[in-house]
Amino acid sequence: MLALNYRGPYRVRASQKPDPVIEHPNDAIVQVLRSCICGSDLHLYHGLVPDTRVGTTFGHEFVGTVVDIGDSVQNLQRGDRVLVPFNVFCGSCYFCQRELYGNCHNTNPQATAVGGIYGYSHTAGGFDGGQAQFVRVPFADVGPTKIPDDLLLEDALMLTDAFPTGYQAAEMGGIREGDTVVVFGAGPVGIFAAKSAWLLGAGRVIVVDHLEYRLDFVRNFAQCETIDFKSVDDMAIHIKKMTDWLGADVCIDCVGCEAAGSALQRLTGVKLKMQAGSATVLHWAINSVRKGGTVSIVGVYGPTFNAVPIGNAVNKGLTLRMNQASVKRHLPRLMEHIRAGHIEPHKVITHRMPLEEVSDAYHLFSSKLDGCIKPVLIPPG
Ligand code: NAD
Ligand code: ZN
Secondary structure (H helix, E strand, O other), rough: OEEEEEEEEEEEEEOOHHHHOOOOOOOOOEEEEEOOEEEHHHHHOOOOOOOOEEEEEEEOOEEEEEEEEEEOOOOOOOEEEEEEEOOOOOOOHHHHHHOOHHHOOOOOOOOOOOOOOEOHHHOOEEEEOOOOOOOOOOOOOOOEEEEEOOHHHHHHHHOOOOOHHHHHHHHOOOOOOHHHHHEEOOOHHHHHHHHHHHHOOOOOOEEEEHHHHHHHHHHHHHHEEEEEHHOOOHHHHHHHHHHHOOOOOEEEEOOOHHHHHHHHHHHHOOOOOOOOOHHHHHHHHHHEEEEEEEEEEEEOOOOOOOOOOOOHHHOOOOOEEEOOOOOHHHHHHHHHHHHOOOOOHHEEEEEEEEEHHHHHHHHHHHHHOOOEEEEEOOOOO
16 A cells, blocks of 8 residues: 655655554454644654654544454444544543543553554554555544544544644633633644634633734634734733733643744744753743633643743642543534534645655645645545
């Protein structure tokens, strides 16, 4: 089959690999119809995720058709069209029983933190991903969700990660009716977090980024206010001025470590040590939220990242919440929002490219060229 083949930092290409096979009676094989590139893939692409092995296939956001199932699979049949949450999870361990699918123990027992994630290095379980023609899906009775006939394929694709992650980011903010919510990052995750903040009752939503085309998009898509951080001297003061000097009720980090680093690098022209990452957004969020407020973090930081400005967080009595999203938990509610016409998730897709052009697609998305918000890869066949 044709699949993304990781060759080293900034080097991915599409090449032939053996087709995946059923390895366990719980497995299914899915023929991929569409897959996305995510901001999280950029951390792999930039070489920031430990134990990313040459030859692996990325891709944790995909939809496709079931073409083979193991002997014990009950809930799926060949021919079913499914969306597959980015978490690989068993459904029965301590964490899955508490709907913490992002922390599943059985799909990544070596790790102390994250569970299994498709196409996300051996740090996240060593599963190959869906930027390919075919992918092996373990625990096939648990993760994959049949795509209802009335759901657009590309809306289903957005339900594999970006929309539920944005939603969970807003949910972890504990938003109360009328709250002022500031979202850092106008990538797909931040865009969905902004929209979700309204769905959860926010009274005011402000999104921060420096890419004008993304700020334009989110103003339209989520009817929010925006801040271009290039034009702000002191973020906390700026946000306090906007909120009668109280600060925001909730701040949400949809940037993470590496993206903050690359943005600053572009701004300052100074080559930053990307591994160390940048705490810019954490500082901004902790300093811009009001006393007793909540900071919710879904932006990804390296496992050893330790630059949290904890002193201010303690003194302000903040609630800090963070996690990998547990996609499956949110699906019924988010499908209802789509059906009710509250949101059209596929609108964040800006580019549709053949899998053969995966190298160009990564370059485009990483460099934020050509108005790119969310690129989709289409495998042959
Ligand atoms: P993206 O790269 O498309 O978007 C990141 C955005 O942040 C960009 O628009 C960039 O300009 C902006 N940015 C950079 N520095 C900033 C700053 N200092 N202040 C405000 N904005 C800044 O990525 P994405 O797909 O939207 O993902 C965003 C983050 O969410 C990534 O870190 C990704 O790894 C993470 N993520 C987490 C989960 C989870 O389950 N926790 C799931 C998906 C993605
Ligand atoms: Zn993702």
